[in-house]
Amino acid sequence: MQEKRGVDTFDNMSSRALRDLEREFRFGSVGTLVISPTRELAMQIAEEAKKVVEKERKMHVHVLVGGVKSIRQRRPWDLYPKDIVVATPGRLLDLLSIPSFREALATTQTLVLDEADMLLELGFREDIQSIISHLPSNEQRTTFLFSATMDPSIAEVARASLHEKHRFIDCIPPGEDCVHKRIPQTITTLQNASEMLAHVMRLIAHDQMIHGPRSKIMLFTSTTKLTDLLANMVQSMLPALPGSNNTQVFRIHSMLDQAKRSRISQRFRQCDNLPSIMFTSDVSARGVDYPSVTRVIQLGVPPSKAMYVHRVGRTGRRGRDGRADLVVMDFESAFVAFQLDDMPLEDLNPASFATQVEQLSQECDREPLPKLVAPIEPRLQTLESALIPNAQSRIQAETIQGVFSSLFGYYYSLRQLLRTSNAHILDSVQSLIQGLMGLADKPTPSPAMRQMLGSSFKPERRRGTKRLNNRDTKPSKFRFKGPSSGKYPRS
Template sequence: MVASIWAKASAASTFSALNVFRASRCARASVFHARRATAIRWSTTATAKQPNLDPGAYAEPADQLEEDASSTTPSVNEDQPKFTTLRDKISPETMRAITVRPFKLTHMSPVQAVVLPLLPELAEPYNPDASPEEAEGRMDLLVKARTGTGKTLGFLVPAIEARLKEIEAYRKQLMAQSVSPAERARAVRFYCRANIGTLILSPTRELATQIANEALRLAHHHEDFEVRLCVGGASKRLQMRDWVKGRRDIVVATPGRMLDLVQNEPEVQNCIDTTKMLILDEADTLMDMGFREDIQAIVQKLPPSPQRQTFMFSATVSTAIQQVARVALNKNHKFINCVPANAPPVHSLIPQYHTVLAEAEDQIPHILRLIAHDQLTNPGKSKIIIFFPTTRMTQLFSTILRNMSSILPSSANSRFYEIHSKKTQDSRTRTSDMFRSDKSGGAVLCSSDVSARGVDYPGVTRVIQVGIPSGADIYVHRVGRTGRGSHMQGRADLVLLPWEIGFVTWQLTDIPLKPLTSGELTKQVMELAEKYDKDPDAFFPPSLKFDKKGRSFAGPKPFVPRVATGLQQMPSKLEDLLKQVDPDAIRETLASLVGFYFPKSPELRVQKSVILEGCRDWTTGACGLAQPPYISDSLLQKLGMSDGRTKHWGRNTPSFTPRRSSSSEPSWMGRGTSHKKVERRNEEFKDMSRYRKEGAYGSNRSRRDRDEDEVDDVPFKEYIGKRYSQKRSSDRY
């Protein structure tokens, strides 16, 4: 059966609305219970009520709760203080959410152990009449902490506690004025809707959604507590509708969308100056992505310090961070360093390998062997993220890999997810949550750079990068998706074609990469497969099949029989599959790769002609086309291919010199022609930023919540696949 590649790529897995967090827009959260799980669902309006469920139908036995706790509790820091030491410092509802459900935590992380003991003074509301000694505990914080160290909980607990104390102080003020209980309740409701408790700015939509979900879980036992999520990619009209109707206890936003609301929405303008706390999460990433001016513009609309309390969390404290800190933080702020001076970078602790393939034909088989290797070395726990340079390549390869899952050890139990900028924000949120909660033991997420920064996926055992990333910093961020947690092991693999090796040589000089050949990986995978075929039970201990009571439960399934035989059938099955791939999908992927790699020519230390030939060879070698697609001279010129080595090689003819047709023409003929041609050419080049923006990351990119992989939006079909009557010559490339 031959099907269009895009039809396959767009077919996503069926998602259950009862099992995912839906935080794709500003909305009120309603909490409900389902069998064996507790989920938070984002309702469509701000007036949704908690559903009235039959307690008997959804009751959870105590032993089941114990089982879930043992299977979902993250790795603990046994040398750190317990959360129970905060019992007198935070509200009982917050303590219950942390220690009982939904978090079920026992020990703090190092970041939490430094920040949370500052409570309750850290969360005290602003009092202009307080003495310096009384106001000393309410301070601004600059925290240097790495990603994946529990800092989200470290700033959400003070945010929630500060909001509760603020509302309680207002309630006491009304009581002192002898306001009746009914009027007092009405005034408190109005106050909660008219004032912002905490504004949290996050660099990406995915990270903002993740923070909003964590805030909802932490406020699980607080009645009527609401979280607003304002990010790009979601309906602004719906966000404003829920903003008007609901409370603003915590607002989580991306800088671009928040600045847009502050500048253009009166409802936001009227209350932004009531914000009591500002939190900048991943501040270094915010600076790297060009949000500095946006943040400064937002800070100018907020109350001044010390009326506004500010927390900044950053993995590094660069000059840009210090400059923003001078603007946003109080001069008497406290600096907390949770990164020891002699601590090695996080990525240096993760085993990292790079493979330079001999030819493009080995690319897809090598990726499949890496997946099989992870499933065999982490039986029942495999969870992989595969990063691709462009959206088109993500779509193409996710479809190919999904259809090749039958040869993998997990076979039909392998679950492939796909996330990139072409998907709607709601779809990306569902996919992210499904992958995050997947416990099948064979989960694979095919992603572009939308998942590279800050997003936490628990239990990721391996990160595979196909092709070069946008830069060395993106490489480090991608690797940081695995090995998260003090007891978590991970691995990273980089798969390159021969002409991409310059990136390792010149850009990753400080990365401890080990070489791994395709032959070595094949040998390792076959040895593991044969070992499994001899003794399958040794790969799946009883702990993966049964709970503490000896009952079987839904989880990782044993591998299919004769794993080695399935892997040996890979070449023939892949050849049959590539015959069914839509050639237009390959052509469009080629165009996106050319647009991505051409600006990388200086970093790779290769000429653009080498990149072009490498990408064209990829279409025949890796994707099975009979001949590479034709690329017109017009596209090559727009991509900067006019380097004097094509049609006019060896000539120094000016590009736009007007020529007089004969010496008999007046001397003024032709004047202005050059300028008109230049203007026409400039008009043709206006769209070039769309081709270049993915490769020139961080230079000319827009800062309005733009994803990092949108180079594919350009319609390339007018340049690729055309049939020309003239003979193609080698000097065109």
């Protein structure tokens, strides 16, 4: 009887009253709330949502992300209906202190948690729980959870946010491999960091000689400061590449403001007639779609196996070919052995690969591809003799210390996965910086590093830091000092 009265009430309402009621509902209630872990992904989702509703002039998409002043997002909130809201957890929590946001979210009809595994990995579990506490119960809303990996932590979030009778849908057809399993993947383990720049440049040159102007590379690094350093160094070494100065170099990381990150993303996305390289931190690792990426290069181990999978997933998308290369130092071997043991990684010997690149350059010089600058082989030979030492000589002292501190902090946070001692992490990172930057001596730990190391820190006496002369001396080799693989407990 109650439902019948409700129908009679609506039937008896005038058209104007119905329009007013509809307006009140659409302006005062969120239709669909999409929560994304990063700004880049949130903005990409919003752009796609706008395309879906572009023919529905009444429908509006709100974007609530950090990196821009909140006032720019608060004004449209009161002026337009809240049909689709795409947000990052931090900005959404900030805005929940405003009554109009709380009231609208309290009647949300649909919740979407995108890249749920990354939301957890970035530490948003409590934020997500707090946001969900402001929404209707899971019996009163429709909820979707999307994740590329499904580990126990994801299952726990699913139980908390989804209806108890939720369904699991696997988007990978039976018998078909995941993208990260069918992409050719190599691993190069370097004994000496002085080989790193030359090897990375050969990987880039290899891709350019194969794909010509369609070469589109994403190079992932461990920290923001390392991203900036490598982008600057490679920029100065472009003359050695097959694409030479035609090569477009981009960089993106969390320290750039959102407007700049958006412009860079769009430029890289649209770059399809010149060789291009995007140096990036993990802000680009998940969900963000850069079409036609021909190769992913990872410098150093990622923070987790899931992040490795997501990085690899930037290439070979939509059925296209792709390739992934992982370049690590010897002290990172335990991470590879135990975290990536089921990945189809093929060993790539740097010396053999250098020969392969040399032979390919000779072939390209005989039949050059468009946008590649001939001759290639003589210019590649200038890498170790001139271009790398020149790039290293330009590095400022404050840059050395900044990259050293950031890398030590990164690897220190992975000490359990690296299965080695704090002292060995320090020594290994020092050797990494020494070889990468061409220093005669290892950099000196900061007071903050010494405090983190505690009693394991034993200072060394030094005469000072000098630039390494590649023609006279080389940094000493170092090897992984952990226990033998047979003594490791399997994780």
